[in-house]
Amino acid sequence: MAYVQRELNGDFDFTGGDDDLPAPDADVHEGTVRYAMRLHSRTRSPDGLVIDGGELGSARVPTVDADIERLLGVGRFRRPMV
Numbered sequence: 001m002a003y004v005q006r007e008l009n010g011d012f013d014f015t016g017g018d019d020d021l022p023a024p025d026a027d028v029h030e031g032t033v034r035y036a037m038r039l040h041s042r043t044r045s046p047d048g049l050v051i052d053g054g055e056l057g058s059a060r061v062p063t064v065d066a067d068i069e070r071l072l073g074v075g076r077f078r079r080p081m082v
Contacts, residue, residue: 004032007074031071038065
């Protein structure tokens, strides 16, 4: 949550005290939860692989989360800043 608040500081009102900024929308909420899940899956996997089991084998955990960046509007999906 701290990462998302730091990245989107000035875009959303996370504290509920600023009437000029909108509250975080559903995309920000979902992106925060997905980012936390992705970080957790990376910490469980020291070699960068998540074992799906049996016949499925293993899959690499990506280092760049384009889907999460798009939901949160950060990284290369950040809107132009003045």
